[in-house]
Amino acid sequence: MFNKYKLVIVSLGIALLSACGSGGGGGDGSSTPAPVPTDTNIAFQFIPPGYFSNGYKETYQLTGSDTAGGTYTATISVTTLAQTTFNSQPAIPSQSLVNITNTSTGAFVTGTGTSYFSVDSASRMYLGFTDSDGITHTAVSLSVIPQSAKIGDFGTVGTYSGASESTQITWRLTNANNGLANQVISETTTIFGNLEFSEETSYVIDQSGNRKSVTAKIYYDDSGITITLSGNKQ
Structure with missing residues (x-):
């Protein structure tokens, strides 16, 4: 459930190189009912049902843009695989496949990476990941992923290191x-202590932890460009 988009950061950067501008459209003036704030006493399941079962799969269709005027479409697929070993520990792998098209230029990139979780359901932790370049990032520090949380709750997932990069996840x-x-x-994510990029991924979830949609914002420090992608679960 972590690092789905980070796995193809480098490939995304390639698609950015020739980005060009696009126009926007106006609204239709229709009204919608006022939203009702969610009760802050509700405990939300943190992990989707069945997420750690072999064969579990999620797919998202996304669209988006960047702050340089580029526009994108993307498909994200996440599949849970059979238990394996990661960094000498039993682990449950979750493999991500990301396909992205820069619709401003026609450039297409794809990337695959794998996240690894501990097997103990009572104290689940995110052990680390292998990115689309095949670099393994292992935990420097870890926190247990909560089984449930309420609106306003927050916490730390861990800090990870690989190939001079350090990634902190909250x-x-x-x-x-x-x-x-x-x-x-x-x-x-920093490299040699300097910011390389940052990412914020937001899932809309129901009380049972089922995901409805996702929005990802990725900022590249070297270019100052931010990409935003969003869409619904299929």
Whole structure:
């Protein structure tokens, strides 16, 4: 559930190189009912049902843009695989496949990476990941992923190191209105102590932890460009 988009950061950067501007459209003037804030006493399941079962799969269709005027479409697929070993520990792998098209230029990139979780359901932790370049990032420090959380709760997932990069991951739960919550995962990656990029991924979830949609914002420090992608679970 972490690092789905980080896995193809490098490939995304390639698609950015020739980005060009695009126009926007106006609204139709129609009205919608006022949203009702979600009750802050509701405990939301943090992990989707069945997420750690072999064969579990999620797919998202996304669209988005960047702050340089580029526009994008993307498909994200996440599949849970059979138990394996990661960094000498039993682990449950979750493999991500990301396909992105820069619709401003026609450039297409794809990337695959794998996240690894501990097997103990009572104290689940995010052990680390292998990115689309095949680099393994292992934990420097870890926290247990909560089984449930309420709006306003927040915490730390862990800190990870690989190939001179250091990644810190945190989470928080915010109001999404009408009985839903935003599960926000924030990541900051530095290299030799300097910011390389940051990412904020926000899932709209129901009380049972089922995901409805996702929005990802990725900032590249070297270019100053931010990409935003969003869409619904299929």
